[in-house]
Amino acid sequence: MSKKLEAYYGLPSEVKFCKQCVMSNQRPRSYPEFRHTTDRKCPTLPIDDDGVCHGCKVYVNKDLIAWEEREKLLLQLLDKYRRNDGYYDCVVPGSGGKDSVFAAWLLKYKYGMHPLTVTWPPTVYTSYGYQNYLRWIDEGGFDNLTIRPNGRVHRLLTRLSIENLLHPFQSFILGQKNLAAQVAMKYGIKLIFFGEHEAEVGGNDIADTFSPLRDKAFFTKEDLEGLYLGGVSLKELQERHGLSLADLYQYLPPDYSELEASGIQCHYLGYYVRWIPQEAYYFAVEKTGFQARPFRTEGTYSKYSSIDDKIDDLHYYTTYIKFGIGRATDDASQEIRNKHLTREEGVALVKQYDGEVPHRYLKDCLDYVGLSVDWFFDHCDKFRSPHLWAKVDGEWRLRHTVWGGGVDD
Numbered sequence: 025m026s027k028k029l030e031a032y033y034g035l036p037s038e039v040k041f042c043k044q045c046v047m048s049n050q051r052p053r054s055y056p057e058f059r060h061t062t063d064r065k066c067p068t069l070p071i072d073d074d075g076v077c078h079g080c081k082v083y084v085n086k087d088l089i090a091w092e093e094r095e096k097l098l099l100q101l102l103d104k105y106r107r108n109d110g111y112y113d114c115v116v117p118g119s120g121g122k123d124s125v126f127a128a129w130l131l132k133y134k135y136g137m138h139p140l141t142v143t144w145p146p147t148v149y150t151s152y153g154y155q156n157y158l159r160w161i162d163e164g165g166f167d168n169l170t171i172r173p174n175g176r177v178h179r180l181l182t183r184l185s186i187e188n189l190l191h192p193f194q195s196f197i198l199g200q201k202n203l204a205a206q207v208a209m210k211y212g213i214k215l216i217f218f219g220e221h222e223a224e225v226g227g228n229d230i231a232d233t234f235s236p237l238r239d240k241a242f243f244t245k246e247d248l249e250g251l252y253l254g255g256v257s258l259k260e261l262q263e264r265h266g267l268s269l270a271d272l273y274q275y276l277p278p279d280y281s282e283l284e285a286s287g288i289q290c291h292y293l294g295y296y297v298r299w300i301p302q303e304a305y306y307f308a309v310e311k312t313g314f315q316a317r318p319f320r321t322e323g324t325y326s327k328y329s330s331i332d333d334k335i336d337d338l339h340y341y342t343t344y345i346k347f348g349i350g351r352a353t354d355d356a357s358q359e360i361r362n363k364h365l366t367r368e369e370g371v372a373l374v375k376q377y378d379g380e381v382p383h384r385y386l387k388d389c390l391d392y393v394g395l396s397v398d399w400f401f402d403h404c405d406k407f408r409s410p411h412l413w414a415k416v417d418g419e420w421r422l423r424h425t426v427w428g429g430g431v432d433d
């Protein structure tokens with residue numbers, strides 16, 4: 025190839041795959057969603073000169089962790105915050121997936137804490153996802169505070185995030201990231217526990233996983249300047265779309281100074297306790313009767329991860345369009361690191377399932393935001409970066425794939 029092809033979103037123009045897992049260097053790292061503009065350049069997952077990605081390196085480090093020592097640190101923390109005066113002592117956010125069950129159960133029944141669980145509900149609930157949410161609360165035995173957002177506002181923000189960013193999951197992520205801190209501040213609860221470390225799933229700096237604390241840049245703001253929802257500035261949302269700041273309250277992070285003054289600490293339970301998705305699944309089945317999806321999730325081979333929102337399936341399809349990375353790539357990379365799959369098996373699964381169109385729920389999701397299926401597929405084509413995609417005989421194909429079957433491989 026003589027001519028260098030344009031790379032959208034600030035992605036590296038040369039596509040590389042990790043030699044240990046199946047992830048590529050095109051994967052964006054975690055980024056505060058309320059800073060996500062249409063011309064954002066995203067930081068991506070580094071792959072070092074030895075050919076290994078930082079996701080894999082973080083995992084290797086986990087093998088070296090003295091988990092008994094980490095548990096002692098957890099016990100010290102919990103002893104400091106545990107209350108026996110009949111009030112809550114920690115907030116556990118979740119929507120009833122396997123990880124929410126794992127976190128809330130351990131804190132309450134193993135460590136004697138008194139959690140208030142909080143839920144920002146999925147945008148378009150699946151029926152079995154909703155049943156799992158009920159089981160979490162009813163069978164698990166936890167108090168729960170659910171904030172269901174204004175449906176008109178949520179629908180509008182979800183539509184804008186598809187139109188401007190091809191990012192249908194954004195309105196959910198925004199609320200999910202902010203809600204725990206908002207509730208903790210209002211209820212005077214000083215400790216928040218998130219589950220799995222974002223540095224592991226988000227591929228952030230390896231140093232991040234040496235800290236149990238969640239980076240406040242992800243869930244606080246200094247002021248209202250430079251905040252965007254659905255790729256639209258707050259000013260424009262108010263002036264052009266007729267929304268008030270109160271309509272947007274649930275989507276905006278709390279003030280940094282207020283959160284600092286409140287003394288609230290936000291920890292990853294995954295820093296203290298070894299977190300393995302497959303084991304969290306078996307745990308949730310045993311403790312609350314958690315049920316997997318009754319069929320394979322489109323775009324991957326699994327049945328039990330992130331199954332409560334129909335929009336999640338669409339979300340992974342859009343990451344395949346924008347970054348060439350679908351859900352099977354994500355799932356297989358994690359399982360290779362956990363040694364539940366070999367790399368060879370992972371490559372085969374990616375080849376078979378990555379980028380599969382999520383037909384089952386596609387129309388439900390698009391009906392929700394009032395967009396048509398034909399419009400959606402035309403729209404997707406605008407987000408295909410030339411360095412990733414080529415049109416061959418009228419069909420879009422990836423230029424590079426992990427199994428070496430791409431147009432330019």
Ligand SMILES: [Zn+2]
Binds near residue numbers: 043044078
């Ligand atoms: Zn890797």
